[in-house]
Amino acid sequence: MTLTLAKKVPASATPLLCSTVEAWPEIRKGLPVATQRWLDAVGFAAKPDTHVVLPDEQGRLSCVVVGVRASDDPYALAAFPQILPTGRYKLDADGVALDPQAAALSWVLGDYVFDAYKARGRVSAELVLPDGPESQRGLALATALCATRDLVNTPAEHMGPAQLAEAVKLVGKPHGAKVKEIVGDALLKNNFPAIHAVGRAAAPDRAPRLIELTWGNPKHPKLSLVGKGVCFDSGGLDIKPADGMRLMKKDMGGAANALGLAALVMALKLPVRLQLLIPAVENAISGNAFRPGDVFRTRKGLTIEIGNTDAEGRVVLCDAMAYACESKPELLIDLATLTGAARVALGPELPALFTRDMALGRELVDLGLQERDPLWHMPLWQPYQALIETPMADVSNSGSSPMAGAVTAALFLDRFVPADQAWLHIDLFAWTTLARPGRPVGGEAQTLRTLIHFLERRFAG
Structure with a gap:
């Protein structure tokens, strides 16, 4: 661990003198004249993510002056752990107080x-x-975010449905959470036919399953989290091209983020009765793969016509969300790497938020901007329900038009959530494409800091 929390910070640790661009002229004045001249000579102006190492009179490391964006920036010091000389550091009280x-x-x-x-x-x-x-809270947040990244980054060979279930157990065990699985053909016996249909082609080695974690006092309000756990998405019989399949190990990014959020709920001891549901499958190709044109009855009783086997995420989610709604939670949140259309609309860094409550949508957008962990409210535009209607079944899993794909996917899920159920749907990318300090290219945790802040506000006052 490169971060240590101590009752007493050792005096021998090297000081980090932090400054913003705005604070730099005043902080500079407090430094020795020779140090000022050196910093001026190298052009240091406290720009974010820049630093200068200062020696003492014997040539040993004396201090590091670093530039930060703001005292509360969640990436304030992210540029420095991997580039500073190996050793122990502390924050200098004479700099900007982080x-x-x-x-x-x-x-x-x-x-x-x-x-x-x-x-x-x-x-x-x-x-x-x-x-x-x-x-301690910062460390808890970072631990959950890094664990989420690890899950998304792990190749599908080592992160199939069974391994994802083990990850849930590993997270739940320290908190005394209970975890159970419904695996393979037991999904049919327990009325989860849509999950089974998508995942059956990968059985028996990578059998589909519903993973359920429960934690907390049953007397507390119930919070249900659902995460899309497609551990690899070939596209099924509507197979993806090679470039579209390359990153599909991340198609369980919704499950990873839901598990990260659950970990924070438990670590921060929110007064809720937590239910985490992860329908975990691999969308594979074999002789018993589900096909375009097939019709399946879901747990809710609605029938789905498969318009495209590459729109499988909403199919596995609908059974899990219908199950969550049966116990009438105070709040249901689903997280999913659901549509490319959301990325076309908003790009990789802005997850799409769908909710029936307009005021709540605005509150979450504002909170996301405050936390620097953004999401953006998109419309559940009911007239577009016509785009997922079909004469063969109650609903099609793919729209009749390429337009509004993120909206029609959300409207598909909308049919499985009762009108009086408080519900947030988050369509996220779970991946960073542009490397910056603290955000390497690869798996990413998105909206977790915003959501945990929101949940604390809602359930813990």
Whole structure:
């Protein structure tokens, strides 16, 4: 661990003198004249993610001056763990006072490397922070975010439905959560036919399953989280081209993010009765793969015509969401890497939020901007229900038009959620395409900081 929380920060740790561009002229004045001249000579102006290493009179490391965007920036220190000289550091009291949560979060995110298959190049620098509730919260957030990234980054060979279930058990065990699985043909016996239909082609080695985690006091309000767990998506018989299939190990990104959010709910001890549901499948091709034109009856009783086997995520979600709604939770949230249309509309960094409650949608957008963990409210435009109607069944899993694909996918799910059920649907990318400090290219946790803040506000006051 490159972050240490200590009751007493060691005096021997090297100071990090933090400054924003705005604060730099005043902070600069407090430095020795020789140091000012050196910093001016190298052009240091406290721009974010820049630093200068300062020696003492014996040529040893004395201090590091670093530029940050803001005192509460969740990536304030992310540029530094992997580039500073290996050693132990502390925050200098003479610089801009960083929020302890932001300091802890940004340092751990900045040190993140997915190193399961390739060793790190060097030992990272260590930051020592005073122990306290805010720094502990920052560490908890970072731990959940990094674990989410790890799940998404793990190749499908080592992250199939069974391994995803083991990950849920691993997260739940320290909190005393209960985890159960309904696997393979038992899905049919327990009335989860849509999950079975999508995943049956990968059985028996990678059999489909519904993973359910429960935690908390049954007397508390119920919170149900559902995450799309398509561990690999070939597209099925409507097979994807090679470039479209290359990143499909991340098609369980909704499940990874839902599990990360569940981990935070448990770690922060929110007063809720938590239910996490992950329909875990591989959308494979074999002789018993589901086909375009097939019609399946779902748990809710509605029938689905398969217009396209590559629109499988909504099919597995509908059974899980119908099951969640049977116990009438106070709030249902589903997270899914559901549509390319959402990425076309909003790009990779803005998850699409769908909710029937317009005021709640605005609240979450504002909160996301505040947390620098954004999402954007999109319309559940009911007239577009006509685009997923079919004479063969109650609903088609693919729209009759290529337009409004994220909306029609959300409207498909809308049919499986009672009108009086509070519900958030989040269509996310779960991947970073442009490397920046604390955000390497690869699997990503999106909306977790915003959602946990929202859940604390809603359930813990």
